[in-house]
Amino acid sequence: MSAESARQALQAAADARPDTLDNHVLRGAALSGAEVTRFDLVDTMAVDVIADVTRAAETMTRKQFLDYDPSYQTSTSQVLVEALTDIPELAVIGALIREGDVPDDNGADPVVAMAHSIGTADNRVIAYRLKGAGIATRRVRGIPLVPRDGVYRPMPGEILYYEPRFDALTIPGFVFFNTVTLVQTKLPRPGQSPPARQGDPQVCDNAHPYRRLCRT
DSSP states (O other): OOOHHHHHHHHHHHTOOOOOOEEEESSSSSSTEEEEEEEEOOOOHHHHHHHHHHHHHHHHSSSEEOOOTTTOOTTEEEEEEEEGSSSSHHHHHHHHHOOOOBBBOSSOOOOEOOOEEESSSGGGEEEEEOOSSSGGGEEOSSOOOOTTTTEEOOOEEEEEESSOOOOOEETTTTTSSHHHHHHHTOOOOOTTTOOOOOOOOOOOTSSSSSSSEOOO
């Protein structure tokens, strides 16, 4: 594996101008062993998500690619590359997503990640949101009221937030990410013990420009 071959593969996937989209939620106590479920988006939002993932891939290809090394302190102009086989959680999840035989999401267990995949075969890009309020869910005490044709309808239960920022992208054979700490905290390599969890709080701010995804 070389950083340059990885960059060329990602560039080819972005240049393919994908127009297909699959969306997945990963639920469980941790990424390892999480259940992969799927959901659909309305057409107008699906177009936007395809554009978001494509833009993320294109932006990465314009940066400097470095083979992953835990001693690096990367800048915003650099991308770290690792073999997908060395990140077993994403390798397993990616295989399930590519096979496509996963259940519809039912909102049962806690969300640990969201994934949006575009393209097909070797040009398939999977974008992961692994941390932060972009995947926050909350069962609110009050009931959100969603306006439809001048009538506000209650939307009880879970609210899932989408934000067009991604922590990692994968294509067949490669993982791309921006920070060393992502591997150290979220994606420990085989034989590497993850640090003790401190319990990241999830805050849902109604004023923040996240998109809310509500099952109907």
